[in-house]
Amino acid sequence: MPQGQPENVPDDGLTTRQRRNRPLVLVHTGTGKGKSTAAFGLALRAWTQGWPIGVFQFVKSAKWKVGEEQALKTLGASGEGGSVAWHKMGEGWSWVQRDSQLSNEEAAREGWEQVKRDLAAETHKLYVLDEFAYPLHWGWVDTAEVIEVLRTRPGTQHVVITGRNAPPELMDFADLVTEMTKVKHPMDAGQKGQRGIEW
Amino acid sequence: MPQGQPENVPDDGLTTRQRRNRPLVLVHTGTGKGKSTAAFGLALRAWTQGWPIGVFQFVKSAKWKVGEEQALKTLGASGEGGSVAWHKMGEGWSWVQRDSQLSNEEAAREGWEQVKRDLAAETHKLYVLDEFAYPLHWGWVDTAEVIEVLRTRPGTQHVVITGRNAPPELMDFADLVTEMTKVKHPMDAGQKGQRGIEW
Numbered sequence: 287m288p289q290g291q292p293e294n295v296p297d298d299g300l301t302t303r304q305r306r307n308r309p310l311v312l313v314h315t316g317t318g319k320g321k322s323t324a325a326f327g328l329a330l331r332a333w334t335q336g337w338p339i340g341v342f343q344f345v346k347s348a349k350w351k352v353g354e355e356q357a358l359k360t361l362g363a364s365g366e367g368g369s370v371a372w373h374k375m376g377e378g379w380s381w382v383q384r385d386s387q388l389s390n391e392e393a394a395r396e397g398w399e400q401v402k403r404d405l406a407a408e409t410h411k412l413y414v415l416d417e418f419a420y421p422l423h424w425g426w427v428d429t430a431e432v433i434e435v436l437r438t439r440p441g442t443q444h445v446v447i448t449g450r451n452a453p454p455e456l457m458d459f460a461d462l463v464t465e466m467t468k469v470k471h472p473m474d475a476g477q478k479g480q481r482g483i484e485w
Numbered sequence: 486m487p488q489g490q491p492e493n494v495p496d497d498g499l500t501t502r503q504r505r506n507r508p509l510v511l512v513h514t515g516t517g518k519g520k521s522t523a524a525f526g527l528a529l530r531a532w533t534q535g536w537p538i539g540v541f542q543f544v545k546s547a548k549w550k551v552g553e554e555q556a557l558k559t560l561g562a563s564g565e566g567g568s569v570a571w572h573k574m575g576e577g578w579s580w581v582q583r584d585s586q587l588s589n590e591e592a593a594r595e596g597w598e599q600v601k602r603d604l605a606a607e608t609h610k611l612y613v614l615d616e617f618a619y620p621l622h623w624g625w626v627d628t629a630e631v632i633e634v635l636r637t638r639p640g641t642q643h644v645v646i647t648g649r650n651a652p653p654e655l656m657d658f659a660d661l662v663t664e665m666t667k668v669k670h671p672m673d674a675g676q677k678g679q680r681g682i683e684w
Contacts, residue, residue, distance in 0.1 A: 318663040318665075322526075327529075331553065470659065470660070
């Protein structure tokens, strides 16, 4: 994307610098591909800036996104850029006892509780809440509470939320919303997902 | 994205395995964010698979995507996954003599000539032709030729093309087309791009 100039300057009493460093909430939604992929691509930029990155995967299966996981963990361990903490709901969140049997709904809520704790402690500078739109859409996690927590989060912490069916209230609140629209997909022509492309 | 099942099985004489490993052409277009970011995110998956990756940036300025560049080069140099070759038009393609003064149009064509050579030699398994939709849209590089070269490329070489205004013929030809649509962008509210998020 070419460097953009703001179309108008808001009357919000902030300097350009303050506005520039404003913590952002980004939402990637829609039925097309690229929602999570673009979020992990953003993490590459954050890593280069040396930012601590927290990834929370709100999905059941651990099969998906192994490519991104391995690559970002390798970057995090390289000692050159930012750190990478990778949390997965699919295998049970690491901070939850193994023998506790959480339902998916409970597990999603538990993930959100950890995000809240990390936001309060300013643990990361970029949060990737991957597929978090689903538990919001299903009502497992309260959207109004999420918005309130995000609105009052301390410091400069950027948050990217991905997933289909992001709640309208969340999109209203977010600073940047991108909808990925499927124009054409090989599965329409009977092709199954393939390694290296789909995961 | 949850794992999909094909909606129908095509009558193309291919086995599921042959179809699964079919080389793909992907197009990320539209006016929203995430086109290039999602392409570089795809490169993370390819890297994890150990694939050689070739990135060709068809943009004038070298300022953009430095985050992705540094991260992917670090991955490529780690020796753990695939290799990463990163070619930039903005600083003059590395294989072009420094003192040759190419116009942007000539430089874009020269980039495409190198892509053709690499495709013929099966140099990479994933090609990211970043912002390549622009020279196609402007007619600097002939879309019909690009389609023909891609159609007849040997082996299993995946190609991702990004940029606004991808030509309709290219989208017709591509296996997967995603349109990124801007729903809301902080620049609308007068915010300038910020480091770590925009680049």
